[in-house]
Amino acid sequence: MTEVPLPVRTERLVLRRFTPDDLDDLHAYQGLPEVARFLYRPPLTREQCVQSLARRAAGTAWAEDDDDLVVAVCPIGEERVVGEVVLKLASARARQAEIGWVFHPAYGGRGYATEAASATASLAFADLGVHRLFARLDVLNTGSVRVCERLGMRREAHLVENDLDGGRWGSEYVYAALAREWKAGRAQ
Numbered sequence: 001m002t003e004v005p006l007p008v009r010t011e012r013l014v015l016r017r018f019t020p021d022d023l024d025d026l027h028a029y030q031g032l033p034e035v036a037r038f039l040y041r042p043p044l045t046r047e048q049c050v051q052s053l054a055r056r057a058a059g060t061a062w063a064e065d066d067d068d069l070v071v072a073v074c075p076i077g078e079e080r081v082v083g084e085v086v087l088k089l090a091s092a093r094a095r096q097a098e099i100g101w102v103f104h105p106a107y108g109g110r111g112y113a114t115e116a117a118s119a120t121a122s123l124a125f126a127d128l129g130v131h132r133l134f135a136r137l138d139v140l141n142t143g144s145v146r147v148c149e150r151l152g153m154r155r156e157a158h159l160v161e162n163d164l165d166g167g168r169w170g171s172e173y174v175y176a177a178l179a180r181e182w183k184a185g186r187a188q
């Protein structure tokens, strides 16, 4: 199993593992309908957040397809989790990983999601050996599109009505970056 080197400190944030003590903070954003709007599932109940934290406390494997790492994001100097970045191993054989992000709207518009996603992408490429990192997002999710573009990811696909979101056909973009592209981008 690959060791995941957390916590990570960025200019304004600490990225660390979740603990059961994060329940109130987690539910404060995962329970909001506006946050779940483009996640193709309902907001999480408090009980679902309890279960999710229990799973994470049991340890994070990063070895097999579908293993995931969920990183809690805390502004430096604030003892609270304001969002998360998720890294999922889509194919261990081909070293493909999917990245996603969910933040409390009260902490939006400050660049925290981009800063945390950038640090997580660096961790994925440099420490976890990821070859290609991709994100899938609803085309209407303009905030998330801008995060991908600020990260320098490439828009690779526009899937048309490839999913059903309640009664609405959802269309998605796929954005991606390769390890060598990421390295070259950071070097500039």
Ligand SMILES: CC(C)(COP(=O)(O)OP(=O)(O)OC[C@H]1O[C@@H](n2cnc3c(N)ncnc32)[C@H](O)[C@@H]1OP(=O)(O)O)[C@@H](O)C(=O)NCCC(=O)NCCS
Binding pocket: 034, 035, 036, 038, 039, 100, 101, 102, 103, 104, 107, 108, 109, 110, 111, 112, 113, 114, 115, 136, 137, 138, 141, 143, 144, 146, 147
């Ligand atoms: C997607 C999501 C994380 C985007 O949040 P966000 O606040 O727009 O993204 P960031 O935290 O990176 O902030 C970027 C904004 O902060 C601004 N900003 C302000 N101060 C800044 C600073 N010091 N540094 C960087 N950016 C700053 C940027 O200009 C940018 O604004 P813009 O997009 O209007 O140009 C958020 O909307 C969310 O959690 N949504 C719900 C869950 C979801 O849909 N997840 C994605 C599923 S695919």
